[in-house]
Amino acid sequence: MSLPIIIILTIAGYFGLLMAVSAVASRGSDNSTFFTGNRRVPWFVVAFAMIGAPISGVTFISVPGMVADKGYSYLQMVLGFIVGYVLIAFVLVPLFYRKNMLSIYGYLEERFGSGSYRTGAWFFFVSKMLGAAVRFFVVCSVLQLLVFGPLGVPFIFNVIVTIALIWLYTVQGGVKTLIWTDTLKSFCLIGSIVLCIFFIASDLGFDFKGMVKAIADHESSRMFFFDNPKESTYFWKQFIAGVFMAIATTGLDQDMMQRNLACKDAAQSRKNMIVSGVTQFFVIALFLLLGTLLLLYLNHHSIALPEKSDDIFGMVATSDAMPVWVGILFVLGLIAAAYSAAGSALTSLTTSFTVDILGAHRQSDQNKLTRTRRNVHIGMSVIMGAVIVVFYYMSNQDAISAVYTLASYTYGPILGLFVFGMFSKRLVRDRFVPAVCIAAPVLSWGTQWALEQLWGYHTGFELLLINACYTMLGLWISSPRTTKASSIT
Secondary structure, eight states: OOOHHHHHHHHHHHHHHHHHHHHHHHOOOOHHHHHHGOOOOOHHHHHHHHHTTOOOOHHHHHEEEEEEEETTTHHHHHHHHHHHHHHHIIIIIIHHHHHHSSSHHHHHHHHTOOHHHHHHHHHHHHHHHHHHHHHHHHHHHHIIIIIITTTTHHHHHHHHHHHHHHHHHHHHHHHHHHHHHHHHHHHHHHHHHHHHHHHHHHHHHHHHHHHHHHHHHHHHGGGOSSTTTTTOOOOHHHHHHHHHHHHIIIIIIHHHHHHHSSSHHHHHHHHHHHHHHHHHHHHHHHHHHHHHHHHHHHHTTOOOOSSGGGHHHHHHHTSTTOOHHHHHHHHHHHHHHHHHHHHHHHHHHHHHHIIIOOOOOGOOOOHHHHHHHHHHHHHHHHHHHHHHHHHHHHHOOOOHHHHHHHHHHHHHHHHHHHHHHHHOOOOOOOOGHHHHHHHHHHHHHHHHHHHHHHHOOOOTTTHHHHHHHHHHHHHHHHHOBBSSOOOOO
């Protein structure tokens, strides 16, 4: 049996399981189920789902590959994520539960006005659409290489099929479906990575002790970088950026918070955040350990590194020297990560556009709301597919860096708006907010260019902080001198 056929059967089997879980989870669903999961999902289920929720096909492919150039420096950022998750649990979660919001960006309307509200929603829309497209583009590219290309199927058909499948399993149940399918994803993801590590270590003749020693002795296993503050891998740059990246891309992201707000109350959601944040560190570490094993494998078999580091895992997993099970596990993990990530993006984009931009939730006719929501869901699917095709012809950067670079530019204004709103008492001139939030990324890009050209300073993910600071500075400069009674409300 050829590899493309094996992969197609693997995808079909996983999708069948996905649809079964979706059917059970969406039973008796309504608009409240789609948007909030009726706030009845147990916290430990959400926590297990959240382990895998931030992990996409990009993580699956790009993180093992980045070991070749950047070692384990990514864990410095993940340590910052844990601190960020704790801050989300104790600051943002209680606020959002107290406000009882369908969309978290409703806070901006209450604090500043409708202009700020829609600005935050539009920036989330752009952020999530671009980020999801980058993530899913990586997966579609791999499927094109392994399945559709050998069968003579054009890339655009590949995108249409995969987007249609994702739309199919998310259209009814929304966030409740996502939480349960993310639980399936976490199980498949962790299982596939552990088994891939086992098979590759066995091929290299390692027992557990020998594997640990070989990884520890390899130059790629370096985790902490304190020597050069100008480099993007410098510890404090990555750690601090990780704290705020977690706050921005999880705490201020409708996609991620939609899951967290599906718990019964703030106390349950807080448990979920802390447990999933800590566990996530160890899951990411598994990907990096796998990356070192892949380098050892290539060296052992005298195989040259591929031109793009993102291709390392796929190249080894589907090579003739590996058992067919490794290729199947690779595809299973990749598809599990990709379908869940794209499905959650579609659901959150649908929620944000329906609630924040169209304001359709304010109408009393639930049937009309359902029709609007479903039409928006179709529209989001079409737009995402189009963006993926564009990325296919434009991409030249390793995927994980591309995702976080985009996040730095687009989540920066969102972070700035929330921080200014929660920790200052100033009002804003609402009509100026869109201009401020557009100017901030432009100024951030100029700052990034100037730092590199003038001082040789390589701006990493701290670009997010620069962007947020420009946003807050613009809000402060344009604000009237009157104050609000309280800040965090």
